[in-house]
Amino acid sequence: MERLREYFQLESVALLGHSWGGLLAMEYAIRCPQRVSHLILMNSAPASYDTYLLLRQERRKRAAHIVGELDEITASSKYQEGDLESDAKYNRIHFATSLRKPEQLDQLVKSLRLNVTAAGIVKARAIEDWLMRETWLSSEYDLLPKLKELDMPALVIHGDYDVIPIEVATGIAAAIPGARLVVLPETGHFAYLESPDQVRKEINDFFRAG
Numbered sequence: 001m002e003r004l005r006e007y008f009q010l011e012s013v014a015l016l017g018h019s020w021g022g023l024l025a026m027e028y029a030i031r032c033p034q035r036v037s038h039l040i041l042m043n044s045a046p047a048s049y050d051t052y053l054l055l056r057q058e059r060r061k062r063a064a065h066i067v068g069e070l071d072e073i074t075a076s077s078k079y080q081e082g083d084l085e086s087d088a089k090y091n092r093i094h095f096a097t098s099l100r101k102p103e104q105l106d107q108l109v110k111s112l113r114l115n116v117t118a119a120g121i122v123k124a125r126a127i128e129d130w131l132m133r134e135t136w137l138s139s140e141y142d143l144l145p146k147l148k149e150l151d152m153p154a155l156v157i158h159g160d161y162d163v164i165p166i167e168v169a170t171g172i173a174a175a176i177p178g179a180r181l182v183v184l185p186e187t188g189h190f191a192y193l194e195s196p197d198q199v200r201k202e203i204n205d206f207f208r209a210g
Contacts, residue, residue: 001028005035014207016040019164019189020128023047023135023143026172030146039154039176040203043189046168047175048142054165062097062163069093082118082125098189100161108190147175154179155206157199159187180206 001024005013012035017025022044029036046052063070070093073079079086091109099105135141154176158169160183173181182202187195 002032002035011035012037014038014040016042016203017044018042018192020045020131026143026147029150029152030143033150033152036152038207039150039152040157040206041154041169041172042157042191042199043159043162043164044156044169044172045164046136047147047172048144049136049139050142051165051168051171052136052141054167055163058163058165063094066093066097082121084113084116084118084121087116087121088113095189098163100159100186100188100194104190104193108193111193144171144175147172148177150176153206153210155202156181157191157202158183159189159191159194160185161188163189 015025015029015036015038017023017040019042022041023046025039025041026044026047029039046055070090073086073090073093076086079090088109091112092105095108096102096105099108154173156169156173156176156179158164158166158181160166162169166183169181169183173179184191184195184198187198191199
């Protein structure tokens with residue numbers, strides 16, 4: 001991210017991170033606070049090991065009825081090789097529990113398949129595994145104390161139906177001085193897809209406030 005900023009010769013950036021991208025955005029803001037003018041965290045992933053455990057519990061509860069189906073897919077050689085159809089089938093089942101409106105599932109899965117290749121899928125999974133080892137799989141992982149040192153304007157957007165528990169968002173918002181927390185009604189894990197008008201309004205208001 002820092003190399004990208006340098007490439008475009010930007011003094012600072014307004015940074016928005018969704019889901020796992022929220023975790024990366026927080027890491028960047030902590031390491032390069034002078035380079036972040038505004039921080040927006042949307043449906044952000046947990047910032048600590050303890051809150052990750054809350055997410056894992058919620059996932060298990062929501063996915064209890066589909067665990068067997070998902071295990072069958074992931075055990076197949078096609079899935080492990082990055083087969084696009086197997087990956088799409090997995091995503092369709094997995095993300096169905098993350099959306100408040102099931103009719104948006106096709107749109108979501110389609111967006112995840114843009115410019116995707118089997119090799120890219122396998123590489124992305126390897127990166128995800130590495131990132132997990134560097135963060136949530138360590139009981140010592142905790143960004144919350146470091147978030148208290150940030151001083152840029154921050155907006156935390158969450159959905160009331162998000163698979164990520166509301167405690168994750170409230171904890172992050174409480175840690176960042178002056179951060180504003182917005183919980184959108186009838187919204188799951190993909191606020192930009194499920195509640196685009198509300199998301200646009202909150203972001204516009206955030207920038208107008210400075």
